[in-house]
Amino acid sequence: MSHQKDSCLPMSDMAPVVKDFYERYPYPPPVENLDRYRASWQHPQKKRADYHLFWPSEPYRENRSILIAGCGTSQAAKHAIRWPDAKIVGIDFSANSIDKSSQLKRKYQLDNLELHQLPIERVGELGMQFDQIVCTGVLHHLADPDAGLKALRNVLKIDGAMHLMLYAPYGRTGIYMLQEFCRRLGIEANDEGIRDLVAALQLLPLTHPLQNLLREAPDFRNPAALADALLHPQDRAYSVPQLFEFLENGGMTFGRWINQAAYESCCGVMEKIPQASRLAALSKAGQYAAAELFRGTMLTHSVVAYRNDGPGGLQRPDFSGEDCYRYIPVRRADTICIQENLPHGAAAVLINQSHTFKDLVLILNAAEKKLFDGIDGNASVGNIISKNSDSPLPTDSSCRFFERLWHWDQIVFYQSKATA
Numbered sequence: 165m166s167h168q169k170d171s172c173l174p175m176s177d178m179a180p181v182v183k184d185f186y187e188r189y190p191y192p193p194p195v196e197n198l199d200r201y202r203a204s205w206q207h208p209q210k211k212r213a214d215y216h217l218f219w220p221s222e223p224y225r226e227n228r229s230i231l232i233a234g235c236g237t238s239q240a241a242k243h244a245i246r247w248p249d250a251k252i253v254g255i256d257f258s259a260n261s262i263d264k265s266s267q268l269k270r271k272y273q274l275d276n277l278e279l280h281q282l283p284i285e286r287v288g289e290l291g292m293q294f295d296q297i298v299c300t301g302v303l304h305h306l307a308d309p310d311a312g313l314k315a316l317r318n319v320l321k322i323d324g325a326m327h328l329m330l331y332a333p334y335g336r337t338g339i340y341m342l343q344e345f346c347r348r349l350g351i352e353a354n355d356e357g358i359r360d361l362v363a364a365l366q367l368l369p370l371t372h373p374l375q376n377l378l379r380e381a382p383d384f385r386n387p388a389a390l391a392d393a394l395l396h397p398q399d400r401a402y403s404v405p406q407l408f409e410f411l412e413n414g415g416m417t418f419g420r421w422i423n424q425a426a427y428e429s430c431c432g433v434m435e436k437i438p439q440a441s442r443l444a445a446l447s448k449a450g451q452y453a454a455a456e457l458f459r460g461t462m463l464t465h466s467v468v469a470y471r472n473d474g475p476g477g478l479q480r481p482d483f484s485g486e487d488c489y490r491y492i493p494v495r496r497a498d499t500i501c502i503q504e505n506l507p508h509g510a511a512a513v514l515i516n517q518s519h520t521f522k523d524l525v526l527i528l529n530a531a532e533k534k535l536f537d538g539i540d541g542n543a544s545v546g547n548i549i550s551k552n553s554d555s556p557l558p559t560d561s562s563c564r565f566f567e568r569l570w571h572w573d574q575i576v577f578y579q580s581k582a583t584a
């Protein structure tokens with residue numbers, strides 16, 4: 165492991181302040197035990213679903229190079245445990261975070277993990293190119309996020325994929341109000357400041373925009389999480405249009421949302437509003453921007469992005485012709501199929517537990533449930549439909565059902581190029 169010293173790179177005056185903040189309050193809070201995490205990633209279908217989220221048209225492989233940029237205390241170690249055949253490189257400018265990651269590397273003998281104390285802005289110094297870059301919860305803290313994104317793009321292979329998570333503004337309104345409150349009162353990110361802030365939050369009016377978050381994010385009970393949200397020296401947020409502009413300026417192109425149902429005009433409340441057909445007539449980017457405004461409480465945006473000079477980015481599944489019969493549906497992690505206490509006429513209810521909006525509940529009838537049961541990660545859409553030849557659903561409706569499962573984050577497709 166190399167610990168490179170921060171040097172003379174021209175960073176803004178704020179960068180050392182942000183660095184110092186993470187030295188004192190590493191986030192997420194350090195973990196010592198990854199046994200449960202390792203066990204949760206043993207299932208081959210979970211790994212395949214994760215892979216095809218980024219590369220739907222490529223055959224599954226594990227021997228990738230993955231950069232975890234701004235890895236914090238455990239994210240790089242988690243990826244190294246998850247993908248033993250991949251080469252994982254974690255960088256972070258906080259020595260404390262690298263130290264915590266090194267402890268996990270030693271404990272779990274993660275020979276496939278390399279760690280560097282290095283600012284993202286200088287990632288080019290590694291002299292490496294990566295198949296995948298994961299940068300979640302980081303770029304919005306940089307003095308110049310555009311420069312950070314460009315630096316990452318420069319080390320992404322031409323056919324590589326990036327996973328970015330950035331803050332979203334409207335859902336964070338309460339956070340920005342409290343940040344401003346803390347600034348005005350000179351509340352500092354130290355143990356005393358945080359203790360008093362926790363006490364003040366107990367008295368926060370029940371109608372305050374932050375209350376929703378305090379109720380729904382158990383994370384907030386942790387002092388480091390609270391500091392990361394309310395006392396962070398530097399963060400900004402991106403609305404959907406700002407995010408698209410950010411990607412474009414950084415030479416990247418939008419592939420998909422990690423979870424897309426909340427943004428889609430054909431899912432949940434968005435397909436029920438009287439303006440649904442107007443919404444569906446907008447460009448995809450326009451639909452996503454409208455969904456963010458209507459839903460109101462998105463806290464972050466998580467995207468898959470590709471280089472804009474790459475070999476075509478993400479191929480969205482195409483259900484207009486025969487291609488879809490070749491697609492192999494793979495169930496996504498975090499999805500559950502409920503078969504008890506169902507609404508009248510339903511055979512099952514599908515939920516993706518990583519969704520935060522309660523309307524994203526997909527009700528299946530008996531014919532759809534049979535198709536759903538045929539998904540084993542190997543059978544193609546065509547195979548599943550032909551095994552259910554007694555189904556009352558016409559073939560194209562069956563295809564549309566698989567498309568719906570995809571929109572609702574229940575499955576990804578391996579859009580195999582081989583013929584069925």
Ligand SMILES: C[S@@+](CC[C@H](N)C(=O)[O-])C[C@H]1O[C@@H](n2cnc3c(N)ncnc32)[C@H](O)[C@@H]1O
Binds near residue numbers: 192235256283284299
């Ligand atoms: C909110 S934490 C996120 C950690 C991790 N990505 C995750 O999702 O668990 C942000 C991390 O980014 C690091 N960071 C912030 N700015 C950075 C920069 N310019 N270069 C490298 N690391 C940075 C911080 O030290 C911190 O560990």
